[in-house]
Every structure is written in C-alpha cells, then in structure tokens.
Amino acid sequence: MAYDKFTILKSSAVPMPIENVDTDQIIPARFLKATERKGFGDNLFRDWRFNGDDTPKQDFVLNNAIYSGKILVGGRNFGSGSSREHAAWAIYDYGFRCVVSSFFADIFKNNSLNIGILPVQVSPEFLDKIFKAIEADPKAELEVSLPAQTITILATGEKESFDINGYKKHNMQNGFDDIDYLQSLKTEIQAFAANSPY
Amino acid sequence: MSKTPATLFDKVWDSHVVKKIEDGPDVFFIDRHFIHEVTSPVAFLGLESRGLKVIFPEKTFATADHNTPTINQHLPVQDPLSANQLKALESNSAKYGISHWGLGNPKNGIVHVVGPENGITLPGMTIVCGDSHTSTHGAFGAIAFGIGTSEVEMVLSSQCIMQPKPKKMRINVHGQLGKGITPKDVVLYIISKLTAAGATGYFVEFAGQVFEQMSMEGRMTVCNMSIEMGARGGMIAPDETTFAYIKGREKAPQGAAWDKALAYWKTLKTDAGATFDVEHNYDAADIEPMITYGTNPGMGMGITKHIPTAKEVGGSKASYDKSLDYMGFHEDDVMIGKKVDYVFIGSCTNGRIEDFRAFASIIKGRKKAEHVTAWIVPGSHIVEQQIKDEGILDILTAAGFQLRQPGCSACLAMNDDKIPAGKYAVSTSNRNFEGRQGPGARTMLASPLVAAAAAVTGVVTDPRELI
Numbered sequence A: 001m002a003y004d005k006f007t008i009l010k011s012s013a014v015p016m017p018i019e020n021v022d023t024d025q026i027i028p029a030r031f032l033k034a035t036e037r038k039g040f041g042d043n044l045f046r047d048w049r050f051n052g053d054d055t056p057k058q059d060f061v062l063n064n065a066i067y068s069g070k071i072l073v074g075g076r077n078f079g080s081g082s083s084r085e086h087a088a089w090a091i092y093d094y095g096f097r098c099v100v101s102s103f104f105a106d107i108f109k110n111n112s113l114n115i116g117i118l119p120v121q122v123s124p125e126f127l128d129k130i131f132k133a134i135e136a137d138p139k140a141e142l143e144v145s146l147p148a149q150t151i152t153i154l155a156t157g158e159k160e161s162f163d164i165n166g167y168k169k170h171n172m173q174n175g176f177d178d179i180d181y182l183q184s185l186k187t188e189i190q191a192f193a194a195n196s197p198y
Numbered sequence B: 001m002s003k004t005p006a007t008l009f010d011k012v013w014d015s016h017v018v019k020k021i022e023d024g025p026d027v028f029f030i031d032r033h034f035i036h037e038v039t040s041p042v043a044f045l046g047l048e049s050r051g052l053k054v055i056f057p058e059k060t061f062a063t064a065d066h067n068t069p070t071i072n073q074h075l076p077v078q079d080p081l082s083a084n085q086l087k088a089l090e091s092n093s094a095k096y097g098i099s100h101w102g103l104g105n106p107k108n109g110i111v112h113v114v115g116p117e118n119g120i121t122l123p124g125m126t127i128v129c130g131d132s133h134t135s136t137h138g139a140f141g142a143i144a145f146g147i148g149t150s151e152v153e154m155v156l157s158s159q160c161i162m163q164p165k166p167k168k169m170r171i172n173v174h175g176q177l178g179k180g181i182t183p184k185d186v187v188l189y190i191i192s193k194l195t196a197a198g199a200t201g202y203f204v205e206f207a208g209q210v211f212e213q214m215s216m217e218g219r220m221t222v223c224n225m226s227i228e229m230g231a232r233g234g235m236i237a238p239d240e241t242t243f244a245y246i247k248g249r250e251k252a253p254q255g256a257a258w259d260k261a262l263a264y265w266k267t268l269k270t271d272a273g274a275t276f277d278v279e280h281n282y283d284a285a286d287i288e289p290m291i292t293y294g295t296n297p298g299m300g301m302g303i304t305k306h307i308p309t310a311k312e313v314g315g316s317k318a319s320y321d322k323s324l325d326y327m328g329f330h331e332d333d334v335m336i337g338k339k340v341d342y343v344f345i346g347s348c349t350n351g352r353i354e355d356f357r358a359f360a361s362i363i364k365g366r367k368k369a370e371h372v373t374a375w376i377v378p379g380s381h382i383v384e385q386q387i388k389d390e391g392i393l394d395i396l397t398a399a400g401f402q403l404r405q406p407g408c409s410a411c412l413a414m415n416d417d418k419i420p421a422g423k424y425a426v427s428t429s430n431r432n433f434e435g436r437q438g439p440g441a442r443t444m445l446a447s448p449l450v451a452a453a454a455a456v457t458g459v460v461t462d463p464r465e466l467i
C-alpha cells in the first residue's frame, strides 16, 4: 500500500503520557472485522475515547480541542501486545504521521515503518521535556527531520537524534515499500527455496 | 578445526537469510506461513491490486479461528462482518490454492494449536503468522513470530520478509517445580520478573532442567507467552520429547525423510561456549501458582501474596494506579478470596489436551460454583475429540460444566464470548489488557489449575488446596 513520503514534519503534538499503551487500546479487537483497509481512524482508542453510548469521554486527550497535530507522543513501551497492523492503520488514518516514545514494542515499530508512520524513539529525559513543552503550550511545535534523524522542540531549540536503519530511511523518504523490493529478488528467492529442506 | 560455537537461534536464523542488506534488515526466508480470517483479507487485496500471485501456496495454511462462534458452528455465522471475513478467507484460499481448514472442518482450530497438532510445525523452521502468539511454535526449536498485514502480503508474494536480526537472550530455570506448579506459572513468573517490556528487541531461548522435563504442550504454553515479555519470540531446543511428539503426525516427514530430518534436528541446539547478549537465571523452587492483578501480563504475583505496591513495581505511578483502578483492586490487597464471575479455559496458551486434563483433575467429584459462568473452549476439533475420548467431558458434565466448540473465543472476544463490563474473569489466555475480553472486562490470567479452583469455589483459590 502506497503511503506519503516522509521528510520533514513540523507540527504540534498530542500528548499521551501513559505507559504500556497496547494495541488492544489503540484499536479494540471488535473493530478488526473489516476486509478492507479503511475507516480505522474512527475507532482509534475507541474505549478510551468514547463512553459505552458512543458519547465522547471529555477527559480523553483526543477529545480535547486544545491538542492537535500530526505527532502522537506516548509513554514508555508504546504499542505492546497484538501484532494487528490495524493499530498502525488507525493511527495513520486518524492523521498522525509520527509517534514519539521512549520505547516501542517491536512489532508495532515494524508495522509503523511498513505503512509510513515514523516511530521516533527518544531518551526518557527528552520525552519528559516534550511533555513539559506541550504542558506549557499545547500548540508547541516539534520538528521531526528524517534526513537529519533529529527531533527538535522548536520553542526551546532542544534537539535529540534518533535511530533508523538506512534501508528503512530510504524507503520512507521515497514512499517505497518492501513488497516492490522483494519482487526484484524473485530469482534469488526461488533459488533459495529450491535448496530448502522444507 | 572447530567451528565458532553458535546458539540454536543463530543456526536457524542464519540458514534462512537470502540476502543481507547493508545498514538494513535481512531478507528472511519463511518456511511456513499460517493465515486466519482477521489479518489476511487486506493482504490479499494488496496482492490483487498489484497483480501479484502467491509464490509458494503449499507453504501457507489457512484456518478460521479468531471470529468464529463457539456454539452451533453448523449454523450460518450470525454476525455479518465475521461471516464476511470467513468467506474472504475461504475464497482467497481457493483462488490462490492454499489449503484451508474452515469452520466445521475436522482439522479446524486455533492456528497455533492446529499447526503443531498436524505436524506442520517442525524443528529448524521459520514460521510466521499475522498473530503475535505465533511464538508458540518456538517450542519445537523453530523461529516463529507474529507479523503485520503488510508482511503477510510480503510472505504471500515472495515467501520472505525484511527483518533485522534480534539480539539473543537465554532464560534458564533450574531445579524442580513443586506440586501444582504448571508451565503457565513458570512463564507468568518470568514475565513478572522481567516486566512486559523486559525482553523487547530479543529472541529468547528457554533452557534448563524445568524446560527439559516439560511436555510439548507445556513448552508451547511458555513460548506462546514469550511475546508478553516483549520478546520477538521464544524457542526451546528440540529433544526426544519433541521428536516423539512429531512422529507419525499427518504432515510430519516419514520413512527415509524422517531419518534425514531427525539427523538434522539433532544438531539444533546451542553449542557449549556460545554466547547470549543477556542471560537470566531463575530457581524453580521460587515459583508458586501465579495470578495477574493488573492490566498487563507483567503484573503477575504468587497467588498467596499481596498485590505489590506501586513502589515495589516501579515505573510510572499513574500507570499503576490506572491499572488497579480498572481492576477495582488496591495496593497490598490479598488476591485469595476475591470473587470470580467468569472462568475461561482455552486459547492458544492453554487450550490443549493437557490443559483440560489438568482442569478436570480439580473439577472431578466437585461442582461448579453457582454464580460462576464457565467457558470451556478446546483449541481444536482434535482436542475436542480427545476430551470426549478420555472421559473428561463426563467429568465436566457431572460437575455442571458445558463444553463449547473450538476457536479463540474469549481470548480476544471478537465473537460473542465477551466478559461483561466490570465482571471478574480468571482466564487461561495470555492478555489481561483493558477490554481484551470485552469492554470493561476484568481479567486475571492464571493456569488451568487456578482456573479450575476458581470455577468450583467461585473465588480466587490456591489450587494446591484442592489437589
């Protein structure tokens, strides 16, 4: 599935300082029944965002109009649990392009990169600074530069670099996905398979 | 000339790398691919829109499990969305020539139960599925892990995914387990020590006497939950127990092919002197029956203990409070005696025959507690048949329980098996996340023995008192 290229993203951010946000919260299982990839954003954080009668929960951050932007800032161990890519789809579909945390669960990180969401892992100290900056000014902007691999709090100029492997970086900057690449390796793969004991 | 000592994980991983990309992931070959109705439809749509085919349809197996009802499976599925996903799985499988064990097929069941049961899962394989508990298959000395839907599409179209090689961790549990201590307790204990993120970035090998003496069913329970400590997967070196389990199963190698496979499988162990990035050691004597009190699998405790305080747990106090609040528990509470409304035995963690034998060992001669609703859900039709053949069904019926039909059921509550909001469930599944078993459901993870003890007493009970 093609996704938007990612280079430099300047945006305000939505803070969610909760640890261990698991993919069952991001998109509860009962919303996984679609056979197409669309509309998942409507159910992003469904049970934290809405009451049983579908009225919005006023104290949940996505229902608070003072916060907005294309960056979601989460607590430690973001995206743990189920391998459902639907969690990443929901985040993308809602309008986020980048998730920042001090620690990501593996599968979530992989899924995000595969669909064009940039997971930015920062130090716990820097994560704290981001939360403080947003607390001081809900419209505080962050700048995420993929080419430079840096994230900056624009109000204070504080900056940290983040890791991403060269291959994934190239893909994200160009909106490429792995399937195209793997197709180009077909001959090698077939030769490999011919020697496999299974 | 001696070779550099290698770990079991290295041996299997390195032999599956088609190509290494500099400053990037490995192009990683997949021997077996399982698909189910929930995470595959979008992958097939992707294939279609790109005009791609399934490269090796014989390496992919489809089963319906996540969405399926656990009663009246012979009737049309009521929920139109679920029915639609089941239909998509069936038609996609037919279109691309993939074998499909749909609802009603005698081989149908939970993907991680039917793979091993039919000899599809073998030592030294690489196995993936769009379900994080694919780690279960690591019990056979395979590298097995969950993938996302984009990766499902990659495997279908190229039999490969792009994976950076994880780091290596070994977890040793030495000594002998006490009476009433099951593999589920062992793994819940490890996760409570390591936390739910303690093995993120690692692939785990479980080693030591406790695992050597464990049955295949037990090893599957342990590897199943390796994902709950954040690990990419977990594995156990194959041994005589493994080979005996596989031998004679439908898709297992036979005759000369068996001998050849066996010779290879015997090389699949960590060499003396091979090193791990991290190693943890635990003593079996420290493990008691476990139960979780919070909303992630790392929040587990010995059943006779008090709920650990926020300070003892560490991490963010706000997250701890949120978790206990959701559960309706308090710091330092005693778990024994807490009321239980629902009991669920099943799932790919504890839905195998050994689990039902354990459950029945406590139920036998007792009665279901009146206020408890119990969902007893075999992992597959084969398990269901064994339950009947071994007389376990009679024990269940005499005690006032009903047996349901196979599927994931209340493990993720995508079908009708949802625990109502605010109710307490002792569950043998793998996740106690908020709402996992239904919106507002309060889950306590535990072994089949703890589940059985709760089912007959109606409260959290130390199963050792009933053995």
Ligand code: SF4
Pocket (backbone or CB within 6 Å): B065, B066, B110, B111, B112, B131, B132, B133, B347, B348, B349, B407, B408, B411, B412, B429, B430
């Ligand atoms: S039983 Fe639960 S964990 Fe296992 S495959 Fe089904 S939903 Fe996933």
